[in-house]
Amino acid sequence: MPELPEVETYRRYLEETCLNQPIQDVFVEDTKLLTTDYDLLVASLRGKQFVATERVGKNLFVQTDGGFYVHFHFGMTGDLAYYQFEEERPRFSRIVFYFQSGYKLAFICPRKFERIGIVENIPEYLKRKRIAEDALAISISTLDATLAKKKVFIKPVLLDQSVIAGIGNWIVDEVLFQARIHPERLASSLDESEVTHLHEAIQFVLKTAIDCEANYALFPENFIIHAREWAVSPYAEVNQHLLCPVCQQKLQIMRVGGRTTYFCAIDQPLKRT
Secondary structure (H helix, E strand, C coil): CCCHHHHHHHHHHHHHHHCCCCEEEEEECCHHHECCCHHHHHHHHCCCCEEEEEEECCEEEEEECCCCEEEEECCCCCEEEEECCHHHCCCCEEEEEEECCCCEEEEECCCCCCEEEEECCHHHHHHHHCCCCECCCCCHHHHHHHHCCCCCEHHHHHHCCCCCECCCHHHHHHHHHHHCCCCCCEHHHCCHHHHHHHHHHHHHHHHHHHHCCCCHHHCCCCCHHHHCCCCCCCCHHHHHHCECCCCCCECEEEEECCEEEEECCCCCCCCCC
């Protein structure tokens, strides 16, 4: 599933390829992918240009010179592809923007969980959808104040997009491992030092993933993502035997908040409070 690092990669890709080109037309294979009426979407975009981008969590907003934004939500498997010739069109390109330059931007939607539509005001949209501050923008003080009110496990709190936007399942596991915090610690039990370490880990994990363009094989050896069964990793031993990259003891796998969770019981001890 595209998380914050993937969407940030898509944002940069769109900026590098698609800005300041008049849109000639828009192809939509399935109108169920739209959150805006089809006729309104196409009429609004014809002749307009993409001029800037903004990302909040997993949401990509592309500003037009018409003053409105096109919102992309990448669902579970969404992607973008910029191409010129029809024979280059990727499979599952269910929405295509045709530029007057002859180039195209495909919104690839393999499982049709992806969505696109017009947004007039980003802050109002985020408030309506209860999407909190972006994980890369949230301050330590805001994070601390929010966690102090949550008398539940830290893992589901960090997964809650109304608390902090953009962190998915594997990212939370990695953040908690890097911060040495057990996933079943009560969020309200974290002291000031632990919240600071947690904030640093959020920044570190996300910026590392973005720098690697979300290519898991390039992540540092001391990331536990290499133990996840779906991760293609060059660290075969750790991946095969589920060993902690720090203490070399076997990682634990259990469900926390209904989600499969990887952690090290040695390096992330559960402190009862």
